[in-house]
Amino acid sequence: MAKKVIATLKTGTGKTFAKCIKMVKSPKSGAYLYKEEMVHVDHIKDYFGEK
Numbered sequence: 001m002a003k004k005v006i007a008t009l010k011t012g013t014g015k016t017f018a019k020c021i022k023m024v025k026s027p028k029s030g031a032y033l034y035k036e037e038m039v040h041v042d043h044i045k046d047y048f049g050e051k
Contacts, residue, residue, distance in 0.1 A: 016041050022048060 022035045039047045 020047055
């Protein structure tokens with residue numbers, strides 16, 4: 001199934017998206033968590049700029 005997902009991301013409109021991984025500090029425990037999202041290439045700076 002992973003091959004199917006990768007194949008669809010490389011064709012057509014899937015090329016305009018990127019998987020972004022951001023490290024976020026948890027306010028409750030103080031530990032760092034990783035937040036993953038698929039973001040449009042034009043909005044990558046906005047994604048990393050927000051807190």
